[in-house]
Amino acid sequence: MNRAKNRAKNRVTDYALTALLVGAGFFGNAGPAAAAERLIASLTNHRVMITSNYTGGELVLFGSIERETARPARDGPYDIVATVIGPRETLRTRRKQRVLGIWVNTEARTFVDPPSYLAVLASRPLDAIASADNRRRLRLGIADTPLPELIHNDIGEVSNDPFRAALVRLMRERGLYSEEPNGVTFLTPTLFRAAISLPALVPIGSYTVDVKLFADGNLIAHTDSAFEIVKVGFEQFVVNAARDHGLLYGLVTALMALFTGWIASVAFRRD
C-alpha cells in the first residue's frame, strides 16, 4: 500500500522534473548576478485543495543548480535551505499556575503575526551550513526566525522567553513548525528535491517558499516560489457561513435541531 503510494509519488516526481528542466529557461529566477550559479526551483503543485476528509499531505519542491561552465568548479559541496512560511496569525500563549489548589491561566503573551506554518528544510544541519552570524542575518532556522511579542503597547523580540519556547514547542507538536536537517536530498550534485509535509491541521492561505543556495558557508544564490492552500466543499461553506452570517447560521442550525426533534417524535410515536 505504502510502496504503491510511493511509486505513484515518484511518477508525479518524474513529470515534475521533466517540466522543471524544460521550463527552467523560462521561469527560472536568477540569484545574485555576480554569482557563478543560478538556482531554479519549482513545486509540484501551486494549489492544494483540502477536503473534509483531508488527513495530511505532501508537496514536493524540485530545484536545480546551474553553473556557468566558464568558471572553475567549487571544491566544497552545495547546501540548500528551503524555508516555507504560511499565512500569519496573531496567537496568544497562556501559562497555567496553581492558585488556591487549582490550575488557572495566569499569564499570557500575545505574539504579533507569527507564521502559522514554518518549515525549514536543509541538506545538512544548519550550523554546518552557515555561521551563527549568517544564520541570524538571514533568519535561517526556527531559532533565528523573529517572533515579535506585544509588550504593553510596543512590539518587540524577547530573548530567552519561556512563552516563545512554549509557542515553538506546541507548534512543533502539531506539525506546524518543523526543522529538518536532512529535508533536502541531492539527486545529483546539482539537482535536489525536498518534501514539504502538510499536516491535517494546516492553516489555509498563501504560503511562500524561499530557497537559498550556500557554498562554503556563504549565500550564493536564492529564489522563491509560492503556493496556496484552499479548503473546498461543504466544510468550508459551513466555516464561512458561521463567520460571515452568524445570526442566519444560528437560525438555520436551530431549525435543523427542531426538524430533527420533530422527525424523531413522528418516527417513534407510540400513542
Place this chain on the structure above:
Amino acid sequence: MQIFLPIADIPVNVFLLFAMGLAVGFISGMFGIGGGFLMTPLLIFIGVQPAVAVASVTTHVAASSFSGAIAYWRRNAIDVTLALTLLAGGIVGTAGGVALFTWLRALDQLDLMIGLSYVTLLSIVGVLMVGESARAIIRSRMGKPAVLRRPGSHAWFLGLPLKLRFKRSKIYASAIPVLAIGFIIGFLGAIMGIGGGFLLVPMLIYLLRVPTATVIGTSMVLTFLTMVSATVLHAATNHLVDAVLALILMVGGVIGAQFGAHAGARIRGEWLRLLLGLLVLAVGLRFAGQLVLRPEDLYSIRLIGGAP
C-alpha cells in the same frame, strides 16, 4: 470514518460521535433529562475546545428536548403560561450567560469557569440526589411507606406582587420567583451547555409546588426554547456552534433516547435516581481532577485572529 469538524477544527471519528450521542441519548431517555451535562464533558474529554462543546451541545439539547416537548404536548401535560413566564426570565438569563461567556473567553478564563461551574453544580446535585435516593431505598427496605412530601403552607416568595394564575398547574403565585428560576436556568444553560432539566424539575416541584403531571412537560418546553435561543445567540456572537458536530450528536441522541425510555420504565424510581446521582457525581469528580491535578502542559495557544 474520519470527518473534519468545521468549527471545532479537529478531525474525529463519525462513529465515535454517533456512539456518544446514542449513549447520552439512552441515559437522557432513561432519566427524562436533556443530557447536556454529560455530553459537554464528553466532548471536552475527546479534545473539542470547551467553548465549542458548550455552544454545540445547546443545539443538540434543543433537538432532544423538542421531540420530548412534542410528546408531552400530545398528552396535554404542558402548562403554557408557566412555560412562557419561565421563558421570559430564561431569555434574559441566556443573553446574560452568553455575554459572560464572551467576556471570560477574552480573558482566557472561560475553560476554568466552565470547569468550576461543572464541579460545583454537579457535586452539589450529585450528593443531594445520592443522599435522597439512598434514604428512600433504605426506607422501603425497612418496610416503611414512602414519605410523600405534601406541599405545606405557601413559601413567602410565592406571595410577592405580580400574582399570576397558572391554570394547568392549579397554582396562583407571584411571577417574580418564576422569572428568577427561568433566569438561573437560562444563565447556567448558556455558560455550561446544559438544558438544566435536572435542576429545573426539582425547583418547580419543591419551590413552586408544581404538580408532577405538568412538571416534566413544562420543563421540556422551557429547555427547548432556551436552548434554541442559546444556539442562535452563540452563533451570532461567538461563531462557535458546530452544526456538523451537533447534527451527528442529535441523530444519535434521539435514537438512543427511545431505548433509554424503555429501559427506564423497568427500573424502580429511587434506584433510577441513585444511578443518576452517582453518574452526576462521577462527572463532577472527573472535572475536579482536571482542575486540581497538574496539567500535562502548562502552556496553551489560542488563535486571536488572522492577519489580512
